Amino acid sequence: MNPAWQTFLCDHHAVIENHSVIHFGDSAAELQNTRTATAVLADLSHYSLIRFSGEDAKTFLQGQLTCDIREINPHKAQYGSYCTPKGRILATFLLWQQGDDFLMQLPASLASAIQKRLSMFVLRAKVTLTDVSNYWIRIGIAGPRAAALIDTITGTPSNFSQSLQVMHEKEISILYLSQQRIQLITTLGNAPEFWSRLSQHATATGAGCWDWLTIAAGIPVILPETQEMFLPQMINLDAIGGVSFKKGCYPGQEIVARTQYLGKLKRRMFLAHIDTAQAVTAGDPLYSSDMQDQSSGNIVNAALAPQGGFDVLAVIQQSSASTCRIHWQSPQGAALEIKSLPYPLPDSIATAG
DSSP: OOHHHHHHHHHTTOEEETTEEEESSOHHHHHHHHHHSSOEEEEOTTEEEEEEESTTHHHHHHTTBSSOGGGOBTTBOEEEEEEOTTSOEEEEEEEEEETTEEEEEEEHHHHHHHHHHHHTTTTTSSOEEEEOTTTEEEEEEESTTHHHHHHHHHSSOOOOOSTTEEEEOSSEEEEEEETTEEEEEEETTTHHHHHHHHHTTSEEEOHHHHHHHHHHTTOOOOOGGGTTSOOGGGGTTTTTTOOOSSSOOOTTHHHHHHHHHTTOOOEEEEEEEEOOSSOOOTTOEEEOGGGTTSOOEEEEEEEEOTTSSEEEEEEEEHHHHHHSOOEESSTTSOBEEEEOOSSOOSSSOSOOO
16 A cells, blocks of 8 residues: 555544555444445555556467457456466456556455566566556445546546446546446545545445445455466356457466366356354355265355345355355355346356255
8 A cells, every 4th residue: 555645544534454444433334334325435455556568568468368458448447367277266357458558456465476477477578567556546436426426526427338448537547347336546646635525425434345345246356365266257257258268378278268168167156145243254165965075165255244244255066056055164054145146147047045
């Protein structure tokens, strides 16, 4: 987190740990407001930003990532992932174009290692990787009035019609994640003014509230605990445009494509609720009666839910989700209440239970 930005947030009552805003004084009230208020805002410094610049940046990324870089332009962002040669995901990200450069947003806990690994494959390509997390401040706005607030701040109607559209203004970029989730990207010099103006109409919340919104949107975020656990289709990246089956080679492409075309995908990601007071964390195992003592899945992401307990994204054996109760941590653990995802899956199983 940029030190000057951290000081600004602390002056506005933020409680910060490990460069992430925990809350602004009342985490429980902030979580309730995230569900009910017309607008909330959150600092997104728990994500880092890597810039790819140079005349070969587009070609380099096309050969490394699961998404089709040709579909990204200054007005269109894309979800994607970076895999091992075995097709297992090392990181998920959001990627957009700014001028001739590409910006990759991913969890701060992974950014340094991913940047180092990608840099190993640059070789003679004319591309430079730079961590610009401290230069670009990112602010999330959510709720029914999010778009109207953005229009007020920028003075220009956004006119967004579909998710992942991007609009660039002189002092700010606007990333339209969905109808009620928008991200602002701006410089440190402008961020305090934008935050102050937004906070007059929106409730400031901690990072956990934004994480809950991301889970509710069905967007997976790979963390250190879940690296190399999943193929892209397991976490529904094919459903949200994060993997292309029409592009050329990238690490793991052969296995990802084989899974797609031979129909061997046995596990999918589900949205669910777990009614427990114990902490649910990424990577936690799941069980079902048909698998006996063998795990039938794992938690991808978890966040405290406004109604109590935890809302989660979980990769589960599809046959188990269709026929059995899924339990957290042990065959006798708390049961998962499967919910509907906000988007359709390419195959027939979208919800179960």
